[in-house]
Amino acid sequence: MKYICDVCGYIYDEELGDPDNGVAPGTKWEDVPEEWVCPLCMVGKEQFSQQ
């Protein structure tokens, strides 16, 4: 599954994760920590939508 940042369009892909920011590949969206933010524009998970 992929989730898109409503603000800047960054896509979180569960398959790829966000290893630069401590989220391992394969991490499900619901398991991404609540304090994780969009690596491009810094907004929180609540401003992402399922793609």
Added chain:
Amino acid sequence: MNDAIKYVGVNDRALDLFEGQYIIPNGISYNSYIILDDKVVIMDTVDKRAKDEWLKNVKEVLKERQPDYLVVSHMEPDHCSNIKTICELYPEMKIIGNVKTFTMMKQFFRDFSFEDRQIVVKENDTLQLGHHTLRFIMAPMVHWPEVMVTHEESEKILFSADAFGKFGALDADEDWACEARRYYFNIVGKYGLQVQALLKKASTLDIKMICPLHGPILKDNLSYYIDKYNIWSSYQYEDRGVFIAYASIHGNSEYAAQELAKLLKDKGVKVAISDLSREDQAEAVEDAFRYSHLVLVASSYDGGVFTPMEEFLAHLKAKNYQNRTVAFIENGSWAPSALKTMKAFIEPLKNITIIDKSITIRSTLSDENKEELKELAETLL
């Protein structure tokens, strides 16, 4: 400001266009502050245009003291331009920012290394200065990713970055709301949701004074300013009334716009009107958000809509225009094309109510058009 908090910002009355597009008849201020305690902090730098005056202000306040920290709230060049200069002047000074601040600092200052003096903070980190304590609060996308605000706990001051900013030098004799509103909608307007998130965080803080990066320090009746920000960022209208924006080639569309304005005024409706070809488009964007109703009046042009209107619509779309009632009047002498072009911009926007009956003028107002204008005035408000 007081014995411990000093203003070291600079008025710029010579700049004609802020951020390359906004006219500023009364200039702008680049605000910067110094906190003098056991530790000394500089809150942000200023635009490169204001470097000399700022450095003079900083040195006058510091006297023989050395600054311990520079807090960087925002990396836009009108605030960050002198980071390298001040770092070179005070080699012991540390820089406080978040992860994103330093990513951008590297981009803006490619020939200068900050690594040995950077202090990376995150949400709610605090810094003790002596009597004063700074708390850092992230404000992503208000209106850049790295933006953070700082709460000084002992004097209850919010250093609010670009939030609560205003066009105009500090000595400009003008109303706060008008130029703060034009600043807000044109610069921050797209990010209402992010401003709401910041206001929510701010509501948990004890605030007696707001120190923005542009415009006056806000001390009295803070709820007035916070209420305005709450209305603006939640896309509610501020005034029930009609804003008429027109783009007219030969004056016939303008005449129709003025006739509608008269009809509405006669009914006692609050009306604002703007010639998009000649008047400040940023002011028109401000009024579009300010009023509950918008009427777009434009000539057809090259199979689309007259260009000044197209530009205005592009601004509205970019700023997340929403939650309003919109009516259309087009003019066209042979194959009217303005209406469909205007609708194509407005229809996809959120929570827009479109007045069903649009008016099509063929060159000049017909008797039927005059009746349609009366009907529209009745329908609108």
